[in-house]
Amino acid sequence: MRVxxxxxxxxxxxxxxxxxTLRGFQVDWFAAPLDALAAVRDNPYDVAVLDxxxxxxxxxxxxxxxxxxxxxxxxxxxxxxxSLEDFEAGVDEAGxxxxxxxxxxxxVLTEKIRQLSAExxxxx
Amino acid sequence: MTAEKDPAAIxxxxxxxxxxxxxxxxxxxxxxxxxxxxxxxxxxxxxxRKGLPLDPEKFAKLADRxxxxxxRADAIVKNMNRxxxxxxxxxxxxxxxxxxxxxxxxGQRLASMKGMVLxxxxxxxxxxxxxxxxxxxxxxxxxxxxxxxxxxxNKRITLSAKPSGPGVEVVLGGLAAATDRADPDYxxxxxxxxxxxxxxxxxxxxxxxxxxxxxQQS
Numbered sequence: 001m002r003v004x005x006x007x008x009x010x011x012x013x014x015x016x017x018x019x020x021t022l023r024g025f026q027v028d029w030f031a032a033p034l035d036a037l038a039a040v041r042d043n044p045y046d047v048a049v050l051d052x053x054x055x056x057x058x059x060x061x062x063x064x065x066x067x068x069x070x071x072x073x074x075x076x077x078x079x080x081x082x083s084l085e086d087f088e089a090g091v092d093e094a095g096x097x098x099x100x101x102x103x104x105x106x107x108v109l110t111e112k113i114r115q116l117s118a119e120x121x122x123x124x
Numbered sequence: 125m126t127a128e129k130d131p132a133a134i135x136x137x138x139x140x141x142x143x144x145x146x147x148x149x150x151x152x153x154x155x156x157x158x159x160x161x162x163x164x165x166x167x168x169x170x171x172x173r174k175g176l177p178l179d180p181e182k183f184a185k186l187a188d189r190x191x192x193x194x195x196r197a198d199a200i201v202k203n204m205n206r207x208x209x210x211x212x213x214x215x216x217x218x219x220x221x222x223x224x225x226x227x228x229x230x231g232q233r234l235a236s237m238k239g240m241v242l243x244x245x246x247x248x249x250x251x252x253x254x255x256x257x258x259x260x261x262x263x264x265x266x267x268x269x270x271x272x273x274x275x276x277x278n279k280r281i282t283l284s285a286k287p288s289g290p291g292v293e294v295v296l297g298g299l300a301a302a303t304d305r306a307d308p309d310y311x312x313x314x315x316x317x318x319x320x321x322x323x324x325x326x327x328x329x330x331x332x333x334x335x336x337x338x339x340q341q342s
Binding site: 008009011012015016018019022053055056080102103104106 | 148149152153155156157159160161163164167171189193236237238239
């Protein structure tokens with residue numbers, strides 16, 4: 001399963017990527033949304049895990065852009081408590097997927113990635 | 125005017141809330157990094173128990189990361205503490221360079237979210253003014269929010285200060301040249317109310333916002 005991680009906290013996103021890699025996922029991580037978009041343009045992913053508050057382009061806007069490139073891509077959002085209200089306000093508009101509150105539980109994240117990847121028609 | 129209708133009182137509460145939310149978000153990020161670093165150590169130890177070799181250098185790097193993140197958290201909490209104490213006294217002697225650094229630190233995440241750079245050019249010598257620290261912070265923050273939406277092509281807002289008669293002049297530079305009070309986003313009501321409290325004057329134009337802050341002993 002191929003997973004894309006995006007969060008502007010480099011030490012957080014790189015460590016999460018390492019932990020997911022140890023659990024058998026193929027993971028690419030990015031701190032900048034435009035770099036992540038370029039990766040989605042060039043590579044098929046099963047699940048994208050996005051921070052809600054990403055500088056320059058919010059997580060929900062990034063999701064919309066990624067969906068244009070890979071309509072079958074599934075999403076998990078990570079949010080701090082402070083951004084939960086903002087996130088919920090944008091859910092209807094963006095059709096957002098599952099979300100986890102930081103700091104995330106790695107086993108819950110792992111299970112959710114597997115679950116979304118296994119959903120019918122998700123594999124490229 | 126009651127507090128419920130006073131734009132400066134309402135703006136002050138909102139400002140306090142925004143800073144508290146931003147600081148809690150920052151602390152949350154620090155905690156998340158520490159938690160994942162500890163989690164990765166646990167993962168590596170679990171693999172070691174199953175017979176895989178343990179890399180001491182990897183552990184040293186993770187321990188260093190946790191140490192650096194605690195230093196980061198300490199700085200965040202110190203700033204929040206200083207900010208919280210700015211409401212202790214209605215008027216006091218304010219060291220303007222330190223206040224600019226505080227506002228710059230508190231505004232870094234907001235600037236980053238907007239793709240802007242925020243910097244301070246502190247005065248070369250200590251510059252003090254007797255004023256309301258919280259009202260000055262509120263005025264500066266209100267100007268900063270406006271400036272971050274109206275930066276020029278360099279996307280860099282710089283805060284600086286210099287003496288001006290018996291008071292100080294604080295300048296936010298880096299705005300688009302045409303930006304002025306006529307802009308529909310200009311926070312006129314709040315800034316006018318804060319100006320009344322500080323007895324200060326806010327000027328906008330020529331790529332900058334300038335706050336003329338009088339010494340309240342004068």
